[in-house]
Amino acid sequence: MPKKMFVYIMANNRPTLYVGVTDDLRRRIFEHKSELKFGFTKKYHIHNLVYYEVIEGQIQAIVREKQIKDLDRKDKLLLIRQVNSQFKDLSNDLEY
Numbered sequence: 702m703p704k705k706m707f708v709y710i711m712a713n714n715r716p717t718l719y720v721g722v723t724d725d726l727r728r729r730i731f732e733h734k735s736e737l738k739f740g741f742t743k744k745y746h747i748h749n750l751v752y753y754e755v756i757e758g759q760i761q762a763i764v765r766e767k768q769i770k771d772l773d774r775k776d777k778l779l780l781i782r783q784v785n786s787q788f789k790d791l792s793n794d795l796e797y
Contacts, residue, residue, distance in 0.1 A: 703758035703759075704757075704758065704759055706755075706762030707754065707756065708721070709722070709723070709750060710750075711733055711742060711748070713748065716749075716751070717745045718777055722765075727792075727795060730750050734748045734792070749788070749790040750790055751789070752784060752791075
């Protein structure tokens with residue numbers, strides 16, 4: 702049985718964007734918001750979950766993450782706006 706994975710986009714108010722993949726979205730969002738790990742999201746204070754997809758299978762999720770990362774900024778913003786036009790932080794309303 703394929704493992705449930707999540708491909709997600711985080712943003713700050715600029716918005717600076719970060720694309721990631723995880724098997725535990727709530728935990729990973731907590732890590733970003735708490736700035737527990739040094740890296741891009743901590744450096745730029747990227748705390749808002751603005752987009753996510755549920756993907757069945759680790760390989761498929763990594764492929765999808767790469768597809769999104771390869772989009773230019775304009776296309777990433779269009780992808781987000783299709784489901785979250787206000788760039789609202791979706792982390793409080795996670796349903797999966």
